[in-house]
Amino acid sequence: xxxxxxxxxNAGSMADIAFxxxxxxxxxxxxxxxxxxxxxxxxxxxEPPPVDFQxxxxxxxxxxxxxxxxxxxxxxxxxxxxxxxxxFIKNPEDxxxxxxxxxxxxxxxxxxxxxxxxxxxxxxxxxRNTKYKKYIEVQNELVRxxxxxxxxxxxxKFGLTYKxxxxxxxxxxxxxxxxxxxIRTIYPLAISEAEPRKIAK
Amino acid sequence: xxxxxxxxxKATPAISTASLPDIVFMLLFFFMIATTMREVELKIKNVVxxxxxxxxxxxxxxxxxxxxxxxxxAYRNKxxxxxxxxxxxxxxxxxxxxRAFVDAERAERDEQDxxxxxxxLKVDEDAExxxxxxxxxxxRKASALxxxxxxxxxxxx
Numbered sequence: 001x002x003x004x005x006x007x008x009x010n011a012g013s014m015a016d017i018a019f020x021x022x023x024x025x026x027x028x029x030x031x032x033x034x035x036x037x038x039x040x041x042x043x044x045x046x047e048p049p050p051v052d053f054q055x056x057x058x059x060x061x062x063x064x065x066x067x068x069x070x071x072x073x074x075x076x077x078x079x080x081x082x083x084x085x086x087x088f089i090k091n092p093e094d095x096x097x098x099x100x101x102x103x104x105x106x107x108x109x110x111x112x113x114x115x116x117x118x119x120x121x122x123x124x125x126x127x128r129n130t131k132y133k134k135y136i137e138v139q140n141e142l143v144r145x146x147x148x149x150x151x152x153x154x155x156x157k158f159g160l161t162y163k164x165x166x167x168x169x170x171x172x173x174x175x176x177x178x179x180x181x182x183i184r185t186i187y188p189l190a191i192s193e194a195e196p197r198k199i200a201k
Numbered sequence: 202x203x204x205x206x207x208x209x210x211k212a213t214p215a216i217s218t219a220s221l222p223d224i225v226f227m228l229l230f231f232f233m234i235a236t237t238m239r240e241v242e243l244k245i246k247n248v249v250x251x252x253x254x255x256x257x258x259x260x261x262x263x264x265x266x267x268x269x270x271x272x273x274x275a276y277r278n279k280x281x282x283x284x285x286x287x288x289x290x291x292x293x294x295x296x297x298x299x300r301a302f303v304d305a306e307r308a309e310r311d312e313q314d315x316x317x318x319x320x321x322l323k324v325d326e327d328a329e330x331x332x333x334x335x336x337x338x339x340x341r342k343a344s345a346l347x348x349x350x351x352x353x354x355x356x357x358x
Contacts, residue, residue: 012218018225025229029236034264035255036321036351041341063330128331132269132324133250135333136352140252147254193337
């Protein structure tokens with residue numbers, strides 16, 4: 001018997017099957033966003049807040065029900081908020097109305113004795129009728145201020161931004177971890193979210 | 202040269218579709234990797250706000266989602282227009298529901314994991330802070346302190 005040439009398999013229906021699967025996945029799945037602003041809530045305690053706080057150490061940001069900003073008792077502006085917070089925390093010239101520094105210097109790895117850790121706390125307050133969108137915008141600016149402070153410090157000391165250090169740490173570099181920790185000690189994310197209260201318009 | 206021209210050679214040959222499956226499979230794999238299974242059917246409008254300073258949450262097993270938003274059209278007659286809280290396919294009220302949800306989510310996991318749970322708040326950008334604050338307060342009472350405000354990457358303009 002003569003050898004017949006191999007017949008080509010018809011692959012036309014393969015596309016149909018793949019389309020079917022594709023459409024199944026398109027319908028049943030979502031582009032999930034698992035990104036966000038992580039935040040730690042404070043525990044409920046009966047203890048009174050530390051007495052050591054002075055008014056100049058608190059940077060209050062208040063959003064009212066019309067979504068207007070009141071920053072340290074003056075009408076605020078979202079555009080300048082980030083720089084204001086940085087100025088407040090850093091307080092390079094030790095001005096009276098900006099945050100005080102911790103009285104005792106603290107030993108930080110890589111940096112030695114650090115005497116410029118701020119006591120400042122950013123307090124974010126909102127009304128019950130504040131729009132969530134506005135709230136996140138403000139939160140974002142506050143987080144950005146701290147991120148930029150950390151970036152500056154990291155860049156100045158290690159030549160890498162905080163984000164780049166985080167990327168290195170993820171690959172399993174223990175020194176990067178220690179570096180991140182040191183920077184976090186110098187610039188802790190001091191944002192406190194107060195319980196909302198009804199604020200007069 | 203007539204030798205090569207056998208009967209009816211004029212008809213155009215069919216376009217080969219052999220590479221079509223390859224292309225479709227490529228798309229299929231892209232979607233399989235880039236997307237995740239839809240776990241809850243949202244009964245609310247849920248467009249999360251935009252932000253720039255985002256962090257990615259790593260371990261999906263350790264995230265519990267709390268959705269907040271105004272009920273979508275089909276549910277508006279029944280539930281009204283005000284923002285509601287949804288977890289696992291159903292609406293809950295904040296006072297008791299959050300607590301029960303926290304306990305249920307913790308019970309599902311072993312002790313180690315239960316401590317590491319992150320509570321991801323997926324809040325619609327048009328919602329008001331009142332309901333969010335209530336949820337936060339309830340979470341604090343249940344000592345579920347690690348939260349995350351889910352947001353989208355802001356498109357630079």
